Amino acid sequence: MRYSIFNLVRQAFNHHRGWNPAWRDAAPKSAYDVVIVGGGGHGLATAHYLSKVHGISNVAVVEKGWIGSGNAGRNTTIIRSNYLLPGNNPFYELSMKLWEGLEQDLNYNAMVSQRGVLNLYHSDAQRDAYARRGNGMLLHGVEAELLDAAAVRRMLPLLDFDNARFPIQGGLLQRRGGTARHDAVVWGYARAASSRGVDIIQNCEVTGLIREAGRVTGVETTRGSIRARKVGLAVAGNTSRVAAMADLKLPIESHVLQAFVSEAIKPFIPGVVTFGAGHFYISQSDKGSLVFGGDLDGYNSYAQRGNLPTVEDVCEGGMALMPALGRVRVLRSWGGIMDMSMDGSPIIDHTPIPGLYLNAGWCYGGFKATPASGWCFAHLLARDEPHEVARAYRLDRFASGRLIDERGVGAQPNLH
Numbered sequence: 001m002r003y004s005i006f007n008l009v010r011q012a013f014n015h016h017r018g019w020n021p022a023w024r025d026a027a028p029k030s031a032y033d034v035v036i037v038g039g040g041g042h043g044l045a046t047a048h049y050l051s052k053v054h055g056i057s058n059v060a061v062v063e064k065g066w067i068g069s070g071n072a073g074r075n076t077t078i079i080r081s082n083y084l085l086p087g088n089n090p091f092y093e094l095s096m097k098l099w100e101g102l103e104q105d106l107n108y109n110a111m112v113s114q115r116g117v118l119n120l121y122h123s124d125a126q127r128d129a130y131a132r133r134g135n136g137m138l139l140h141g142v143e144a145e146l147l148d149a150a151a152v153r154r155m156l157p158l159l160d161f162d163n164a165r166f167p168i169q170g171g172l173l174q175r176r177g178g179t180a181r182h183d184a185v186v187w188g189y190a191r192a193a194s195s196r197g198v199d200i201i202q203n204c205e206v207t208g209l210i211r212e213a214g215r216v217t218g219v220e221t222t223r224g225s226i227r228a229r230k231v232g233l234a235v236a237g238n239t240s241r242v243a244a245m246a247d248l249k250l251p252i253e254s255h256v257l258q259a260f261v262s263e264a265i266k267p268f269i270p271g272v273v274t275f276g277a278g279h280f281y282i283s284q285s286d287k288g289s290l291v292f293g294g295d296l297d298g299y300n301s302y303a304q305r306g307n308l309p310t311v312e313d314v315c316e317g318g319m320a321l322m323p324a325l326g327r328v329r330v331l332r333s334w335g336g337i338m339d340m341s342m343d344g345s346p347i348i349d350h351t352p353i354p355g356l357y358l359n360a361g362w363c364y365g366g367f368k369a370t371p372a373s374g375w376c377f378a379h380l381l382a383r384d385e386p387h388e389v390a391r392a393y394r395l396d397r398f399a400s401g402r403l404i405d406e407r408g409v410g411a412q413p414n415l416h
């Protein structure tokens with residue numbers, strides 16, 4: 001059933017009783033060509049592109065809870081492609097281009113809003129680093145603008161520009177960056193994949209991987225065994241747990257990241273703003289709520305909740321940047337589990353075990369990657385070779401030393 005203004009009007013005459021469910025809640029079959037473990041954005045996008053681009057529809061997405069119950073439905077919804085390194089930039093720019101056509105592709109309103117992402121700088125050294133990043137983006141054909149303090153002040157007059165410790169000198173702006181409604185992205189991919197025959201199986205936890213003659217040939221689940229020619233893992237914060245079922249130890253740690261939403265207020269922030277002197281970022285949703293977050297909680301966990309010291313830390317960052325925030329009430333906060341890779345960049349690759357493929361290591365930036373991650377993982381699963389923009393996301397780079405250390409933070413990005 002297509003969504004259109006004509007269908008909306010037609011359904012209105014029928015008291016909206018004629019809408020079909022957006023996707024089929026399928027029961028597991030005994031075998032598929034591909035089983036994708038994890039019904040987050042990445043797993044569902046992979047299923048969509050497998051069926052749409054590669055014509056492989058005998059696919060199941062197996063999700064232990066409900067689709068979008070993981071990080072896909074918990075993030076702060078920021079999308080951007082302001083990356084510096086050649087291993088990352090073309091991948092994230094492909095993602096941005098897919099975002100730009102996503103709603104037409106899925107026939108679903110994902111509320112993609114290119115309202116701009118501004119990274120503030122507070123020192124000469126930081127300005128130089130952002131100028132370098134902006135030049136790197138321009139060389140890759142991605143637009144970037146370096147703003148001075150006066151330009152930032154015109155855009156965001158309520159920032160604390162003259163804070164003696166963190167004076168704002170300017171910012172690096174990507175106008176095509178912005179936000180998208182995270183759960184609509186999940187639902188849109190699920191609907192599109194399901195309409196092509198993909199089975200979306202909720203409340204079905206993978207509890208083991210079936211191995212025969214050294215090959216993964218299926219999954220054991222709480223709803224029985226499912227055979228598959230290929231199994232793709234897209235379980236984000238649970239990657240190390242599920243990989244352990246195949247005795248795989250990965251260069252990934254799981255950490256908690258929290259997010260916060262305030263009461264709705266009048267338009268206050270035009271786009272996404274990140275504080276350069278602390279870890280704090282903020283945007284305003286279409287309903288008027290301020291959506292913000294900051295640093296990881298700083299300890300390993302598989303629990304989808306965080307702790308009060310980080311709440312305090314994030315709010316301090318917000319107050320240092322925008323003292324007016326002190327007047328706003330926080331309505332909700334929650335946590336998700338980050339699959340922190342040891343160079344801060346993702347993995348889209350075969351594993352050493354035939355039949356088992358890996359999509360992981362998204363750290364706290366995987367939402368923006370959702371379309372390209374699905375596109376490239378589908379390519380790998382369908383053709384058994386990496387997509388050209390994901391070639392650098394190899395698992396063995398941690399052994400060979402070909403790291404993609406975008407932030408230059410060394411081998412422990414989880415501590416930053």
Ligand SMILES: Cc1cc2nc3c(=O)[nH]c(=O)nc-3n(C[C@H](O)[C@H](O)[C@H](O)COP(=O)(O)OP(=O)(O)OC[C@H]3O[C@@H](n4cnc5c(N)ncnc54)[C@H](O)[C@@H]3O)c2cc1C
Nearest residue numbers: 038040041042064070071072075076078206336366367368
């Ligand atoms: C608070 C917060 C803020 C963030 N902000 C941003 C942001 O602004 N921009 C950005 O780009 N990124 C952001 N991220 C990161 C982003 O959300 C993730 O990197 C991305 O969503 C991960 O991919 P996914 O959507 O497939 O993961 P998930 O939605 O977590 O999907 C994985 C799924 O696997 C399922 N699963 C796990 N184990 C099993 C099993 N054994 N069997 C079956 N299913 C299983 C889980 O239930 C889950 O639904 C943020 C994350 C959080 C938590």
